[in-house]
Amino acid sequence: MTIYSLPDAGLDVIADYEHLELGGKRVKAPYYMNKRKQKGGLRVMVGKGDPKEMEREVMVLAQVKGFAVQQASAADLRAFLQDCDIGIDCSGFVVHVLNAILAEKHMGTIDQYLVYPERGLTAKLRRLLRPVENTGANTLTSPANTVPVPIQDVRPGDLIRSKGLQKNAHHILLVERVGREDDRVLWIDYVHSSEQYGDDNGIRHGRIEVTDQTAHLKDQNWLEIQDGRNWTLEGLLKDYEDNGLRRLRRVTIPYVEQQQ
Structure with missing residues (x-):
């Protein structure tokens, strides 16, 4: 593998x-x-x-x-x-992880590769001064900044566009690891900062077992279950046609490969 x-x-x-x-x-x-x-x-x-x-x-x-x-x-x-209201939201978490990867390769920061919906001078100045605060989950995974990715092509650094359970709320997951055997994807590990899962909210890891290479992401086996409920899958299913695997358009996130 x-x-x-x-x-x-x-x-x-x-x-x-x-x-x-x-x-x-x-x-x-x-x-x-x-x-x-x-x-x-x-x-x-x-x-x-x-x-x-x-x-x-x-x-x-x-x-x-x-x-x-x-x-x-x-x-x-x-x-x-x-x-004290000290914590990390889903997009802030992903931005800091991606920025660390890009910094190591002297590739700048993720905001340099994004298109933002607000393009006026004030908005540009706001982003220049506070890029992390002005980069949300919807912007990170929008059609302007990402393209859909089939399961067979998934790789670390890809994103999963999802929804929060509140009205008009977006959520984002980061693909952390992918297991492959020959041409088959066996599993996808993701990481995110989740509001759900009760006292175990915050940074969480999950795994998607890929049972059918050609089926939708929602139809795979999602394992992040707690007390009989999979909050992460529920978020994906909300307005599902707008969700799924995404890849950034203007930058390739580096990843590493190892045999096991």
Whole structure:
């Protein structure tokens, strides 16, 4: 079997989100989305921070609020993050992972390869100053920026366009690994920051077992089930014709290959 994977630069960022270093403990970044559309301020406070920014902000807020980081358990620390609205949304997570991969190859940042719906001078200035905050899931996976990909051609760095369960909400998943044997795709591993799955929200990994090479993505075996429910598949099924595997139009995301 051949396994195709995101390069270490991307995997390291994923691991950093899963293991925030706080008071000698490791804490998984929770999900947070700036639903109040707060503008200005630190990106870490609107669901768009990188792992180091999240760690620093927790320490600052802990000092202000008198929260004992060193004595707190990992569960208490995660609850503190959530109480302070510190987390990462789905598009912020994907942007930071892709940016790390591109940076290692001296390829710039993902926003340089995207077309945005708002093209006025003010919007351009906003994106120049705050590119991560102004790059959402809908823009990342829109027809202007991506093309549909058949399952047989999937590779790491591809995206899965999906929907949130709220009205007009978009969601994005990043293909992390692909397992192949000969010309067949055996499975697709993805990673995302999910609002769902109760207390286990935030950074999550899932696998899609490919049971039919020619069937729709929705008809494969999705394994990210918790308490009898697959929230991720439900998001894909919502307005399904608008969802599915996507590949960025203007940049090729590097990946690595290994035999197993």
